[in-house]
Every structure is written in structure tokens, then in C-alpha cells.
Amino acid sequence: MATPTIPAPRAEYDRHKTTRSQFELFAWLFMRLSGVVLVILIFGHLFVNLWSGSGVHQLDFGFVGGKWANPFWQIWDLVMLWLAMLHGTNGMRTIISDYTEKPGTRVALQLTLYIASGIVVVLGTLVVFTFNPCPTGADPSLLASFCKA
Amino acid sequence: MAKASTGTLYRGNEGMWSWVAHRVTGVGIFFFLLVHVLDTSLVRVSPEAYNAVIGTYKTPIMAFGEIGLVAGIVFHAFNGVRIVLVDFWKGGPKNQKKMFWIVLILWALMMLAFIPRQLMHTFGG
Numbered sequence A: 001m002a003t004p005t006i007p008a009p010r011a012e013y014d015r016h017k018t019t020r021s022q023f024e025l026f027a028w029l030f031m032r033l034s035g036v037v038l039v040i041l042i043f044g045h046l047f048v049n050l051w052s053g054s055g056v057h058q059l060d061f062g063f064v065g066g067k068w069a070n071p072f073w074q075i076w077d078l079v080m081l082w083l084a085m086l087h088g089t090n091g092m093r094t095i096i097s098d099y100t101e102k103p104g105t106r107v108a109l110q111l112t113l114y115i116a117s118g119i120v121v122v123l124g125t126l127v128v129f130t131f132n133p134c135p136t137g138a139d140p141s142l143l144a145s146f147c148k149a
Numbered sequence B: 001m002a003k004a005s006t007g008t009l010y011r012g013n014e015g016m017w018s019w020v021a022h023r024v025t026g027v028g029i030f031f032f033l034l035v036h037v038l039d040t041s042l043v044r045v046s047p048e049a050y051n052a053v054i055g056t057y058k059t060p061i062m063a064f065g066e067i068g069l070v071a072g073i074v075f076h077a078f079n080g081v082r083i084v085l086v087d088f089w090k091g092g093p094k095n096q097k098k099m100f101w102i103v104l105i106l107w108a109l110m111m112l113a114f115i116p117r118q119l120m121h122t123f124g125g
């Protein structure tokens, strides 16, 4: 007599397709991926602005003008702004969910968070793209050296 | 059941304190970043406005604030890499305590380098 075959338990058995959203998985992954990229972006930012040259004391309008005249630093700062804000906002979302007990408090705080973050990201993006290092009529002594040309 | 005073597997050890410090520094950095984007945005107002506000970062009191800020960022960054290793590296969970002490040592070395540099920038020398 042929040996009877028993189908493996649970195999091919799906009561229904999973409808769970993958959002939290992506958020978790994003925290790690953005974190690793941010190490490079933020350490580079601190090295150039706070360590090199005369550190904080070199920071002025001309210094920013000099950096953002270069697309390399525009892209650097733009990516750093977006990654840090998304990473920070998602981290704050987690923390709010951890400590709020009433859904109303949670929604109110998270809504405030999203509005504040949205404003900062949009403002920062506009500033990086619309910045003019040599505004007309400005005191030339305050501008980057290439403005005198 | 473990007694609260002796700690559980997790409570009171490297795992808990690294998590607390990661959370506190994360929140601190987030609020600084909100302010920092706003102060940088003053470059769209006028050179004078930007220079006036960025000038407040150069005072001796703020120099210590910046040391605290860098301390928080460097800890969060190194401990963040530790979290990634715990989650993705095969030996991560087993070595999480060791990695926490490595984070603290690297953090201390970075601060030993940065603090004198920052004080020289601020007080001359």
C-alpha cells in the first residue's frame, strides 16, 4: 500500500491576506538608514562649521554665502535638513505615543509636531534654494569676497 | 520574580541607561534643530539680521551650550550606530553592553578633542 502523504501543516493555508500596513516597518527601517547617513552629514557639518578655521567665530552671512554658492553644500544641507527633520519628527512621534494616555492628547501633540516640522522643512528648503549670497544694496563688507567682482 | 531594587534583566543596566540617554539627546537635538533652521533662515532677511543673531552663538556662555549640544549629538550618533549593530549584526545583542562602553569611550575622546578647540575659538589662544 502506498504511504499516505500528509500535507505540511499551515502550508498554502491563508484565511485572508494580511491587511496590516507596512508603515511602522518602514519607519523603523528609515530611522536606521537615515541615522547612518546623518552621522556623515552631521559630523561633516560640525567639522567644517565648528572645528575648522576659527570655529563658531567664523560664522556670518559671508561664510554662509561662500558655502551655498557651491551646489555641493546646497545639496549637503538640503539632504541633512530633510533626513534630520523626518528622523527627528518620527522619533518625537514615537515618544508622544509612549507617554500620552488619552488618544486626544496624542493626536493634539502629534498634530502640533507635524505642523511645526512641516513649516521648518518648507522654510529651510526655500531658504537653501532662494538664497542670494550677494543681495543688491547690501553692505559689501558683510558679503562673501566674490560679491565684489 | 526579580526585585526592583536589584534590577531586572533590563532595568538599571547599560541597556536602560543608553536608551534613556538616547531619548533625552534625541529630543534635545530636535528642539535645537527647529531653532537652528529658523536662525539660519535669517540669511533671507538681511546680512545684518543674520549676523546679529548668529553673534549670540559666539558669547562665552553659549560656547558652553555648544559643548553640551555637540556632546548630545556625538552620543546620539555613536549610540545610534550601536542600535543599528544590535539590530542588524549577528553578534549585536550579545555584545550590546560592550558596545555601550565603546560608545562612551569614543564619545569621551571626541569631547576631549572638541572642548579645548572650542575654548580656544572662544577665548583666543
Ligand code: HEM
Binding pocket: A028, A031, A032, A034, A035, A036, A038, A039, A042, A084, A085, A087, A088, A089, A090, A091, A092, A094, A095, B019, B022, B023, B025, B026, B027, B029, B030, B033, B073, B076, B077, B078, B079, B080, B081, B083, B084
Ligand atoms: C547623528 C546621526 C544619528 C543617528 C545615527 C541616529 C540614530 C537613531 C536611532 C538608531 C534611533 C532609534 C530609532 C528606533 O528606536 O526605532 C534614533 C531615535 C531618535 N533620534 Fe536619532 N539619530 C541621529 C540623529 C538625530 C537627529 C539629528 C535628531 C533630531 C533632529 C534625532 C532625533 C531622534 C529622536 C527624537 C529619536 C527617538 C528616541 C526614542 O524613541 O527614544 N536623531 N536615532
